[in-house]
Each structure stands twice: as C-alpha cells, then as structure tokens.
Amino acid sequence: MSFSSRFDFFTGSEANILRGAMLNIVESLHRDARTRFRNAVEEALAEVNDLAGIGDAQRQLLRRKVRRSVGRSRAKRRYYTALWMPFIQLTLFSLMGGLVVATSAFLGMWNYASRASEVLGGLLVGMILFVATVLGLRAVNGRGRRNRILKRVLFLSFVAYPVFSGTYSVVSESWVAYTAGAAIAPISFFTLALLFELAVRKFARRRVLPDTVYNRTAMTMLEVAALISRSREEWQSSAVSRRVVAALEDLAMVCQEALALRSRIGRWHADVFSQTAVEALRIAHVVREHKKLIACASGPGDFDAVVISLTNGVTALLVNDRNKLLENAPEAVLKDRVKQLVRHVMPVILLIVAAIVLPLVPPISDQGKVADSIRLTFIVAAVLALVAPRSESATRILDVLGKATSPK
Numbered sequence: 001m002s003f004s005s006r007f008d009f010f011t012g013s014e015a016n017i018l019r020g021a022m023l024n025i026v027e028s029l030h031r032d033a034r035t036r037f038r039n040a041v042e043e044a045l046a047e048v049n050d051l052a053g054i055g056d057a058q059r060q061l062l063r064r065k066v067r068r069s070v071g072r073s074r075a076k077r078r079y080y081t082a083l084w085m086p087f088i089q090l091t092l093f094s095l096m097g098g099l100v101v102a103t104s105a106f107l108g109m110w111n112y113a114s115r116a117s118e119v120l121g122g123l124l125v126g127m128i129l130f131v132a133t134v135l136g137l138r139a140v141n142g143r144g145r146r147n148r149i150l151k152r153v154l155f156l157s158f159v160a161y162p163v164f165s166g167t168y169s170v171v172s173e174s175w176v177a178y179t180a181g182a183a184i185a186p187i188s189f190f191t192l193a194l195l196f197e198l199a200v201r202k203f204a205r206r207r208v209l210p211d212t213v214y215n216r217t218a219m220t221m222l223e224v225a226a227l228i229s230r231s232r233e234e235w236q237s238s239a240v241s242r243r244v245v246a247a248l249e250d251l252a253m254v255c256q257e258a259l260a261l262r263s264r265i266g267r268w269h270a271d272v273f274s275q276t277a278v279e280a281l282r283i284a285h286v287v288r289e290h291k292k293l294i295a296c297a298s299g300p301g302d303f304d305a306v307v308i309s310l311t312n313g314v315t316a317l318l319v320n321d322r323n324k325l326l327e328n329a330p331e332a333v334l335k336d337r338v339k340q341l342v343r344h345v346m347p348v349i350l351l352i353v354a355a356i357v358l359p360l361v362p363p364i365s366d367q368g369k370v371a372d373s374i375r376l377t378f379i380v381a382a383v384l385a386l387v388a389p390r391s392e393s394a395t396r397i398l399d400v401l402g403k404a405t406s407p408k
Helices: 004-010 012-049 056-072 074-083 085-108 116-139 143-167 174-182 184-203 213-230 238-258 270-295 300-318 334-360 368-387 392-405
Strands: none
Touching: 012 056, 012 074, 012 213, 056 074, 056 213, 056 300, 074 085, 074 184, 085 116, 085 143, 085 174, 085 184, 116 143, 116 174, 116 184, 143 174, 143 184, 143 238, 143 368, 174 184, 213 238, 213 300, 238 270, 270 300, 334 368
C-alpha cells in the first residue's frame, strides 16, 4: 500500500467536510478575537464616559487618546489571546502531563513503586486549591493586593516543588509525592503565562505595540477614576470607601514602580535612577493623599474632586508630561524610601533564613546531599529576588494571571 493511499479517506466529500469544519473553527476563533478587541476598546471608552466633572471638549480629546492607546496594545493583546486559546490550552495540559511524568520518574528513582497516581492525585488537588484561591481572591479589595497574594502562592509553589521532590529520597511517604504534584498546577499556569508573553513579543511584535510606561499607568489611573465616578452616589457606604481606598493604594504602587522608569534606565545608572525613583515616590504620595478625601467624604462632590484630579493625571500621562505630574507633588519623605527598601529586601532575608534553618531540620540534616540541594535552592532564589528587576514583562505576566481575580 502506497503512502498516499493510506490517506485516501481524506479525499472527496469527506475531505471537503473536514476542510469546511476546520475553516468554521478558524472563522469562529477570529470572530471571537475581533469581539474581544472591540470589547477592550469599548470598555476603555465607557470608563471615559463615566468620568464626572469634565467638559465635553476634554472628554472627546481623552476618548481619542484612550482609543489610540488601547487599540495599539491592550485590545490587540486580547485579540491574540482569544485567537491562540486552543494552542494555549493544549500547551497547558501538555506541560502538566510532562511535569507529572518527569516527577513520577524522578520519585521512582528512590522508590521502585510507581508514583504516577500519587503525583497525578496531587496535581488534581493542586488545581482545585489554585482555582479556589483565584475565586477567593475576588473578595479581596485591590488588584495589586490580589496580585501580591497570587505572587506568594506562585513563589511557594516554585520553592515547594524542588524541596519536596528532593526530600522524597529521605522521606519516602505518599504525602511528599502529593505535595510535589500539587505544586505542578501553579507552576504550569505561570510557565504558560510566561510562554504566552514571549510568544506575543516574538511573533506579534509588529502588530501589538508594547505599552509605554506612561500609557500603562494612564490606563490604570483611568480605571480607578471611573470606579470612583461610578461610586459617587454611594459615598456613604463603608464597603465602597474601602474598595476605592484599596484601588487608590494600588494606583499609588503602580505609579511608584512604573514611573521610576527602571526599564528605560537599566541597572547600571544609579545616579539617574535615584532621581526618577524619588520623583515616582512624590507622584505616588499625591495619589495617596486622595485616600483621606475619600474616607472623610461629606458628599458626592468629594468623589468628583478626586475624579477630576485623576483625570488631569491621565491626560498628563497620555502625553508623557512628567513635569505636570510633579507640579503639586511634595518632597519625598524618608519614611517612604525606607519602606520601599524594606519591601525589596525582606523576601531576600526570609530566603536566606530558610537556607540556613531548613537544612538543620531532621531528617534532612542527616542527608548531606539533600541538605546541600535545599540550601542551594534557597540561596539561588534569594539572589534572583535581589537582582531581578521589576520589568514590564514580569508585571504583565502577573497581570495575565491576575485577570481571573478581577471582580469584573
């Protein structure tokens, strides 16, 4: 039988049916992707329409700038996410399956019994816990706070996987295999988000223009301003006040990190970065001053005053007018700079303490190679936490994972 004759069943009417089905699937994906694109633009324009206290001319100007900014980056990113969704799902399941097989083979080196069922069971438990965590985060106010919690979950997973996989050679118990398997789910989701980000930058870089620091900050500020404007009639509600205050703190953190311009300066020009970091702290301080006005509001007018202030900030960000943002900004206080330093150094200290203490815990201390492996794992994690910059890619990867935690 020739090679071509083996595929004769794909010819004729059956081939046409198969081809038609594939075309329908592709067209459906494109249709869904175009819908996602339009929704992203319409959502941003709806936020502009929700802003109170601005004139029609300013609103129209803001609509044009926002449409151009969103259409070049955020909307196209959603377009390609929807278009590549089948490939993303296939990659996720393949990645999980590969990790299960590799982990089972590694654990089988220390115990001749097969551990595939235990690792797979741990994976299912891990997926349930991860999904429960994501759903539970919907009740947490503030996207930044939700992302920070998600970041800690991912960090614990990346630490737990090598630690428990290595510990199995000492403690050949089922719960160790289950724990290693449970860590696979968050690791797979994070790795997939990283691969997607790399794919967008590699294959769609000519069509998806990267967000500038100012545009990304402007879109975040616009979202917060729209939230406050929509909440003005509920200014007496404590729940609304807490939600708005949390959103303002998230915005302040975005300004503090993004407007320091680390991605545009690099790590080897501390003289310039020290200036931009102080300016970013000053702008963040202005944003934080609005929290008291919200908490002590005596009417909808106080909410409108905050909306007008943030709208002016959005306009300045969209034209990269840094001087306008610094006009009413106070001098950065030492306390804010110390808090920023502590926030960056504290994870490193905790990792170093873990590298010292965990290898001393029995029965790990009795196994020299395992103890050295755990110590090396935590030391490498500490070094990476210290030197790794807060890049735009890292921020976007967390945002991809954090989308599921959004209450919208």
